[in-house]
Amino acid sequence: MLNKIIGIAVSNKLIIGLLVVALICYGSYELTRLPIDAVPDITNNQVQVITVAPSFGATDIERLVTFPIEQANSNISGLKEIRSFSRFGLSLVTIVFDDATDIYWARQQVSERLLKVQTIIPQGIGTPELGPISTGLGEIYQYVVRPKEGYEHRYNETDLRTIQDWIVRRQLLGVKGVAEVSSLGGKLKQFSIEIDPQKLLSYNITINDVFTALENNNQNTGGAYIEKGPTVLYIRSEGLVENLDDIENIAVKSLADGQPLFIRDVADVKTSFATRYGAMTYNDKGEVSGAVVMMLKGANSSEVIKNVKQRVAQIQKTLPEGVVIEPFLDRTKMVNNAIGTVEKTCLKGH
């Protein structure tokens, strides 16, 4: 049979030549599409269940969150091992599946079970969530958002984090192949009402009163619409607080003399930041904000990075003056290095 093939090949030179040319063309095209990475992705198939419970200790987290999650997930088919990690404020359960398991199916299974678990976990501790569909090679692009030199005093950590969360991250999330953009560092802006317990005491109110007042005075509603002649008018109320003044002017209760007692009377209202469990620093210049861009499992890293870079360049234009996005870890460097080595050796070898 082989002999026949050779015979045919030698006698039909043109056809073989054309086929080879076609092969070269198609191959070159495919070569440009080949996903390139430095090393093979050796991460196993895993689903992470993350529960953030900011104010609980390790033992409680283990008992109340981690253990139920482990129990619920211990009988999924294709399961290899379950690891967990409970720390102050955080429960992280890693469920490892064998390589044959479809990751989306596995996530489906886990989230079904999490619904059940949620009823077991006491309210108010936290909600278990699935981690991003990414792998060890997923951290393809890491950047800091930092003020340019000379602008250090215009932007503090909170501003940087706000820019990161609401400008940069939101846009990056839309890039194809990006699974998650995990913000790091900076200070997460909050409006905080800092109560002076002495004042509460003196006005004879409790913290719960303050809560009630705040909850009751921060909402919008809608009133459907009314017909006015040929048109309709939609109705809505605007009761949401919009700034610090609005909050300060919420009444907690009426005093005995009929005077209203405002929040500002018992508390300091100001913008502050959430309790921090992490930070990020740039060189020795102090704190900045930043993020890790994680790639979807199985995506082509060079392509995703290309897209991310394009998008970052776009975002850069929309940032306030003096703020820059600066990538510090970029997978392309490593890939280029490694592939460069391979290319060199291949060509030399040739």
Next chain:
Amino acid sequence: MLFAVIMMNTFGVSGNLMSLGALDFGLIVDGAVIIVEAVMHQITHNKKFAGLTRITQQQMDEEVNESADRMMNSAVFGQVIILIVYLPIFTLQGIEGKMFKPMAQTVAFALLGAFILSLTYIPMMSAVFLSKKIKTEPGFSDRIMDKLAKKYRYALERVIGHPKMILMSVLILFGSALYLFTTLGGEFIPALEEGDFAVDTRVLTGSSLTTTIENTTKAAHILKTQFPEVLKVVTKIGSGEVPTDPMPMEASDMMVILKDKKDWTSAKTFPELSKKMGEALEEVPGITAGFQFPVQMRFNELMTGARQDVVCKIFGEDLDTLALYAKKLGVMVNQVEGTKNLYVEAVSGMPQITIHYNRSALAQYGLHISAINKTVNTALAGQSTGMVFEGEKRFELVVRLSGERKKNLEDIRNLLVAAPNGTQIPLYQLAEVKIQDGPKQIQREDAKRRIVVGFNIAGKDVQTIVNELQAKVNQNLKLPTGYYITYGGSFENLNAAKQRLMIAVPVSLLLIFVLLFFAFNSVKDGLLIYSAIPLSAIGGIFFLALRGMPFSISAGIGFIALFGVAVLNGIVLVAEFNRIRKEEQKDIKQAVLEGTQHRLRPVLMTAFVASLGFFPMAISNGAGAEVQRPLATVVIGGLLVATFLTLFVLPVLYLFFENGFKFKMNGKAKLVSVLIPAMLLLNHANVFSQNKIDLKTAQELALANNQNLKTEKLRTQYQTAMIKTAVVLPQTGVQVEAGQINSFYTDTRFNITQSLSLPVVYVRQKTLLQSELSASVLNVAVRENELRRNVAQVFYLFLYQKKKEELLISLDSLYAGFYQRAQQRFEKGESDILEKTMVETQLADIRTQRQQLESDIVLSRLQFQLLLNTQDNLEPELHGNLYNQVAVPDSANIENHPQMRFLSQQQQIAAANIDVEKAKLLPQINVGYNNMSMRGTGADDRTYGSSQRFQSGQIGVGIPIFTGAQKARINSARISQDISRQSYQAGAQMLKSQYLSALTEYRKFLTTVHYYETSGLKNAALITITANQQLAGGSINYLQWVQLINHAASIRSLYLDAVMSLNSKAIELNYYLQN
């Protein structure tokens, strides 16, 4: 290649270091190489085209078709075997599978592509584009190959002579390689240099975020200012918003972004730089820093839940117990040599404020724990009560106690809790508030609590360290029931991979064997080719050891690839041996010798192409090279050694396998079969004897066959061979030492030394040998010249004798007739007794002369045969004149005579000899290279393992100080130069005088011959005729007649003598005039 890319995309294999890195062009083009080679060979060696210089396309097509068909089996087979060899890799699971499967897949795809192309495209292209001119002149490469082949054949012949020695030495080599292999450490996958560092930095447990920030900023400052390589340092402290990487606040990842390696100034390599940086960071108090690469760190963490290379996990129930044992284990780890960056997971020891409620107090105030909890939570952590929107942005609205009020324990104690009755009660009345150490983090695996003790490895291989640690733990650490230790990390994968390969490799080897069996239909041949595998392993192991690399999975893959190519070479050779034996019916040794000659080129090609393909990989230093280097090292080392060994050991083994005892019998049979035709031929020759031969043929025959001349010619060959001895390198000293060389530990040391003389010595020696060679060539010319002369002499002597014989025969018949008549007349009484008696004596005289002549003829014939070295009864035959005149030049150029040239060459030899002896006074150079391990703590307080190699070189000069003997030798050489000069002059004189005397004699005999021809012979004829007439007329009597006839006969005889002498002198003259 492109085919592979298409397939990769189809099967979703990504291009990366492993998959693309494994593509060795050498392997891929192997098939094509074999086919193109075969086509070329076919064209150049096919007898069909012997006379043609160009062939047509049609013919070319046929040829290509034919040769491709023939080689296809080998090529296909080879490719299939290489594919099979990669099979075990497909069985790998887990990480090692993910690492290496893409590689195997890529190689398989590429091979498949190459296979299809070598069936279609290559034959097509060779038919179209290969030069259709038939090369008659060997090209440059052909000449090199010829030379190589010749050398190889020579070496092979010698090697075949000592099969036992060869086998023994190979066995010894293999044994030592195996031993060396056990001393090599194991390693999973060499770390890949990613170009940046991720520094796992930790401060004291329980440190605040501010402390961590301060410390890491200091560290970053140090790195940024002290190391110009650092581009930037970004530190990630604690966990991010999506805590996939849950670090506590005291832990941070310092990403140190580095410049390109070529711009570095502080260090050359990553380990060096990380060491220096680690030292610099020691300045910052209270932080520990572990240097890793970013992706490597993430991988470690995701795979095992820990960031270190080796992770020991203690499983158990009680956190305090776990912590206790972890601490103990940590101490042990520190005692093991080669560990660094020890990390003992801190599960407890985190200071916490605990609020312990007093239930009776609660009951007293009618409070619920939940109410107090909510207050505590709100007051300290703050509680979200909704959102504030700023455009699109959303921020939490949080209620908490004002900041300055929660700085210390007292604030918490004084926290007011509202009781249902409206009073506010401070917390301390309801609960005990105190600072206590509590658990910091709890890790669980498979529903059990565990604690991690992790460490990284430096300068040693993982396997050894883990073994050492395990031994220590088993001895010293007694765990309570229900508690146990497991060891994980990258070494886990090595073990898993090893186990799998343990099964898969033998299976694929078996498969190869089965295939071989099908191909050759013989277990023997299969086993034979199999011998290539241990042979190639020898080289691989030695090269690994030489470069100080541990055995990693990369190296293992290298071995697998190596086996494939080695087996391929074996197949090529054995197939050829078998073919020759079958088709040409030659005996085994002949077949082996010829087969190796035929296939030397493809074998060398495949081996060298493959190893050259890997060569850049082996020496490259770029990122990712760490992974490829062991692989490439194994392949190159293995192939070089294996090719060499296959070329020598395989033939020996083949002979061994095929013959064993049969060999001797075969030899006898051969002898008989040669003898019989030879004898037949001899008989044949005797029957048809006396072939005629002329002088020229005789001389040519003599030049070709003469034994003496043959000896001289062999001597020339000897001298030619001797020229190679000009460059004499003394034996290379190779020493392998193992033992306690440097310290208590067993170290290994390799040492290679070589001494050599200055080049001028070799040049002079070569000159000497060359002049000896030309002397020998000249000597051959001298001998040829002499031989030609001798042949001519004997030839003419023989002719002369023949002529003489003719003369005597004619006289004999004359006298015999006359004798009859004399007798009749005597009987009739017509004459007296005198007449009759006289005739009788005359006749007897002639007969005696004839007898003498005949034995002379026999003698000269024998001489003739001796000169021509032939058994045939050759008969000289004259064409043309009986003698030839020699054109005598006015002055003979004696200096150009071979004899003189030979003598003058002797002078040159003597001069060259003096030079050589003088050169021996020049100094000698010694060069050496050492490679050794120094286990233990070195001078720089680092511990070195066996895989860390130390190298040194040495160079030296040997100066001849005691030169008396050598000077005497030079002196004697000078004297022998004088001797040769003297003998040249003497020779010249003698030759000249001989020439002159020969010339005089020649002239003398020429005149004599002229005389006879012009008058003597005519007179003799006249005398004879007249004597006959007068006798018939009765005017003379018989006596007178006899006298007259005798006179005439003697004139003829004298003439012949003169011609004979003339010829002899002419030959001599020719000899002297020969240039």
